[in-house]
Amino acid sequence: MPHVKDGWDVVTLREGGTPLLPAQHLSALTGCEVHLKIEGANPTGSFKDRGMTVAMTEAAAGGAKAVICASTGNTSASAAAYAARTDMTCAVLVPQGKIALGKLAQATAHGARILQLEGNFDACLELARKAAEEHPIALVNSVNPARIEGQKTASFEICDQLGRAPDLHVLPVGNAGNITAYWRGYVEYHRDGVVESTPEMHGVQAAGAAPLVDGAPVSHPETLATAIRIGSPASWDGAVAARDESGGRITKVDDDAILAAYRLLAAREGVFVEPASAASVAGLLARSTAGELTAGQVVVCTVTGHGLKDPGTALADVPEPVVVPERVDAVADALGLG
Ligand code: F0G
Numbered sequence: 001m002p003h004v005k006d007g008w009d010v011v012t013l014r015e016g017g018t019p020l021l022p023a024q025h026l027s028a029l030t031g032c033e034v035h036l037k038i039e040g041a042n043p044t045g046s047f048k049d050r051g052m053t054v055a056m057t058e059a060a061a062g063g064a065k066a067v068i069c070a071s072t073g074n075t076s077a078s079a080a081a082y083a084a085r086t087d088m089t090c091a092v093l094v095p096q097g098k099i100a101l102g103k104l105a106q107a108t109a110h111g112a113r114i115l116q117l118e119g120n121f122d123a124c125l126e127l128a129r130k131a132a133e134e135h136p137i138a139l140v141n142s143v144n145p146a147r148i149e150g151q152k153t154a155s156f157e158i159c160d161q162l163g164r165a166p167d168l169h170v171l172p173v174g175n176a177g178n179i180t181a182y183w184r185g186y187v188e189y190h191r192d193g194v195v196e197s198t199p200e201m202h203g204v205q206a207a208g209a210a211p212l213v214d215g216a217p218v219s220h221p222e223t224l225a226t227a228i229r230i231g232s233p234a235s236w237d238g239a240v241a242a243r244d245e246s247g248g249r250i251t252k253v254d255d256d257a258i259l260a261a262y263r264l265l266a267a268r269e270g271v272f273v274e275p276a277s278a279a280s281v282a283g284l285l286a287r288s289t290a291g292e293l294t295a296g297q298v299v300v301c302t303v304t305g306h307g308l309k310d311p312g313t314a315l316a317d318v319p320e321p322v323v324v325p326e327r328v329d330a331v332a333d334a335l336g337l338g
Helices: 024-030 048-061 074-086 101-109 121-134 145-151 153-162 177-191 236-245 255-269 275-289 311-315 328-334
Strands: 020-022 033-038 066-070 089-095 113-117 168-172 200-206 249-253 298-303
Touching: 020 153, 024 033, 024 255, 024 275, 033 153, 048 066, 048 074, 048 145, 066 074, 066 121, 074 089, 074 101, 089 101, 089 121, 101 113, 101 311, 113 121, 145 153, 145 177, 153 177, 153 298, 168 177, 168 275, 177 200, 177 236, 200 236, 200 275, 236 249, 249 255, 249 275, 255 275, 275 298
Parallel strands: 033 298, 066 089, 089 113, 168 200, 168 298, 200 249
Antiparallel strands: 020 033
């Protein structure tokens, strides 16, 4: 069933079409041909826009006057922006104090009704689902099938950009909608004869929030990668199917490894991402260290959100910028050129 029908007004910010960037440093480190799918280049700075255009188009066509979502931040920023274009009310439920500042700024700027909960994301999602069941509000979390349909387009793009499917696809996993969507995209492109193979899917969770790796929900998930601070993924079955059908794996990386990958991406590849996005690269590097990659493999890592989303992490534990008087010799001195 198509999710967008002829004659519907499409609610769009011209999402998608993001760069697939060759990663020279990561390729040299791993011996693979590594590419980064830069999803922070979407209109609101994360991959969520790919699904939100479909979910919001469907909601508007169905006459919805309001949408609701639970979010660790990016879904709320995206929902708020698309709702603004359709004159819809947008309500977001977020875990108090656990949303990166940029995301909160976005949802606020777009006029969302932001409700902070003492509970974590999992509690927010439960409440959002109940509210949508009992009231005329459309739920735009990835449990809404329209979201997955939109997000699978990233796989189509990657195949188009590479001229083939990658051998290995690595991406961060939180609520597990995205790994479900990517796998669906690859399977459909293969089924339709566009590509000759499908990649091995490798999902990466944060060690303190790794229910899929540990095999059971985590009641108090904790990680500095707040976007994936989720203990009970809604698309659990989708993630397991993507892993098993692709012959892949789901692994976990600790916060230090996430931060190391975050810094490496910024300092060596020129790509500023938010911490959750760096989990994919941390997972790839751990696998490389363990000798579990094949030389020359074509690898795609999705980096899911822009670094500006989370200025707090970027500025933590770094020295204050140097203050200099307005003189060339002072600038030269400060740069060691004096
Ligand atoms: N990376 C980023 C930057 C995210 O915001 C998310 C999820 C993920 C990865 C994980 O994707 O949930 O499909 O497995 N963010 C959601 C949100 C939960 O509310 O913004 P997933």
